Amino acid sequence: MKDCLLFTVGPVQMDPKIREIGAQQPPYFRTEMFSSFLLDAEERFLALLHAPEGSRAVFLSSSGTGGMEAVVDGLLDQNDRALVIDGGSFGHRFVELCGLHGIATEVLSLSPGERLTEERLNAAPTTGLTALLVNLHETSTGTLYELPMLSRYCKSHGLLLLIDAVSAFIADEID
DSSP, rough: OOOEEEEEOOOOOOOOOHHHHHOOOOOOOTTTHHHHHHHHHHHHHHTTTTTTTOOOOOOOOOHEEEHHHHHHHHHHTTOOOOEESSSSHHHHHHHHHOOOOEEEEEEEEEOOOOOOOOOHHTSSSSTOOOEEEESEHHHHTEEEEHHHHHHHHHHHTTTTEEEEEETBBTTBBOO
16 A cells, blocks of 8 residues: 555654554444543543643534634624734634624734734733633744733633644643
8 A cells, every 4th residue: 555645734644553543433422432432532631731620621523623613603602802813824713703703803913923922912902801712823823822821811801711722732731
């Protein structure tokens, strides 16, 4: 068999063992086995994040954009006003999704690769804000935002912090 290239994210070589696993029939989701598998995955996932006791995780069978949309549509409504960090194509996707779902936004626009500073963040409008949305690792520009700074900002302003961490998870520390 010829080597296969995986183009999501990539291109990267696919190990033959991974291809073998991918070729197997997935377990049916309404079984005890599948439920046990999912609960084990949730436990391991939360441990990697050092999540507090009683935390839960939701696994989505969608693309990263599907996850972003689930967050916007599932956690915000027309009574919310979100500050969105728009530092590249994925941050901009949050802006578009908020518009699509009628969520009022303030946009903090950054140039490609521009570092988000505490001063710049604190200068953003805060009136009526209820949430901050950010793509933690803006892979379109290679920018990683500082999670502790974003968390402090949200705590000080009583905001819900909504993070797309698809590209940051496992590669960067998330606690």
